[in-house]
Amino acid sequence: MGNGAKQVLDDIMRVFINPSDRVIIPKPFWVSYSQQVILSEGIPEFIDFDADLKLKMDQLGFIAEKYGNVKGDGSAKLLILNSPSNPTGIVYSREDIAQIGEICLKNGIYIISDEVYEKFLYGGSKHYSIAELSDELKEITITINAVSKTYAMTGWRIGYCAADKDIIKQMTKVQDQSTSNPCTIAQWAAIEALEGNQESVEVMRQEYEKRRDYIYKRITAIKGFDCVLPEGAFYVFPKVKNFYNGKIKNSFDFAGELLTEANVAVVPGTAFGADDYIRISYATSMEKIKEGIDRIENFIRR
Numbered sequence: 001m002g003n004g005a006k007q008v009l010d011d012i013m014r015v016f017i018n019p020s021d022r023v024i025i026p027k028p029f030w031v032s033y034s035q036q037v038i039l040s041e042g043i044p045e046f047i048d049f050d051a052d053l054k055l056k057m058d059q060l061g062f063i064a065e066k067y068g069n070v071k072g073d074g075s076a077k078l079l080i081l082n083s084p085s086n087p088t089g090i091v092y093s094r095e096d097i098a099q100i101g102e103i104c105l106k107n108g109i110y111i112i113s114d115e116v117y118e119k120f121l122y123g124g125s126k127h128y129s130i131a132e133l134s135d136e137l138k139e140i141t142i143t144i145n146a147v148s149k150t151y152a153m154t155g156w157r158i159g160y161c162a163a164d165k166d167i168i169k170q171m172t173k174v175q176d177q178s179t180s181n182p183c184t185i186a187q188w189a190a191i192e193a194l195e196g197n198q199e200s201v202e203v204m205r206q207e208y209e210k211r212r213d214y215i216y217k218r219i220t221a222i223k224g225f226d227c228v229l230p231e232g233a234f235y236v237f238p239k240v241k242n243f244y245n246g247k248i249k250n251s252f253d254f255a256g257e258l259l260t261e262a263n264v265a266v267v268p269g270t271a272f273g274a275d276d277y278i279r280i281s282y283a284t285s286m287e288k289i290k291e292g293i294d295r296i297e298n299f300i301r302r
């Protein structure tokens with residue numbers, strides 16, 4: 001257990017990475033992954049994505065073979081899998097996950113499976129935890145979770161992971177010298193969240209699904225937006241390239257203009273290694289979402 005999934009992830013990086021070791025990160029990625037790798041003096045090795053926003057499996061196979069099973073400097077130690085994904089909301093199928101697992105097993109690469117959005121799934125989509133696929137995969141997987149998303153307890157800072165005993169032992173050594181344990185009060189609150197009545201989770205999931213449906217319908221109705229229907233988490237990740245002009249040349253410019261002209265805050269795709277896209281979060285009220293989309297519509301029409 002650590003101070004949020006974030007610290008647990010950082011503990012893993014510190015345990016696994018020696019200077020110039022590689023960590024395979026599929027784009028678009030949650031922002032802290034690459035920065036944590038760099039802070040541990042590792043090298044993020046990015047994998048590109050297809051039109052469906054899922055990783056290019058053949059590229060992963062190639063990179064894993066090139067840097068996996070390599071002894072010494074430059075070897076790939078870890079792959080980070082995040083499904084449902086922040087920022088795209090995509091959910092990997094059982095087949096996809098099995099294929100990713102096979103590549104990692106073959107090339108001696110450990111897997112970080114960040115499952116913090118596992119409870120937020122829509123349209124009947126299913127979450128598969130890679131560690132449950134086989135005993136072999138369980139051995140090389142570090143499964144991450146937290147109370148921050150599922151129970152909207154972001155500020156309580158409780159994240160946790162499950163992995164092989166030896167890995168946990170090394171992580172404990174690292175955390176002992178940084179923050180020790182997370183605040184006891186937050187630990188008791190997390191126990192209550194995890195063991196108490198779970199109805200609130202389904203209530204939240206249903207509300208998010210309504211918001212997802214609404215945003216997706218409204219965004220795709222605006223000519224020029226190109227958007228994959230997200231199946232999980234609480235983000236949509238539309239492509240904005242069609243709106244580039246003399247003033248707006250990338251997603252950073254688009255987000256900047258939208259903020260200054262329409263007072264709407266979105267995150268430019270560059271932050272996630274995917275320029276030409278923006279991330280819209282729907283972890284806010286329906287009222288604000290409606291107002292936000294109205295403003296985006298006016299901003300595009302102007």
Ligand SMILES: Cc1ncc(COP(=O)(O)O)c(C=O)c1O
Binds near residue numbers: 007086148154
């Ligand atoms: C994919 C992903 N992993 C981990 C975290 C960090 O979670 P925590 O707040 O528990 O540190 C986030 C938070 O945004 C996230 O989106």
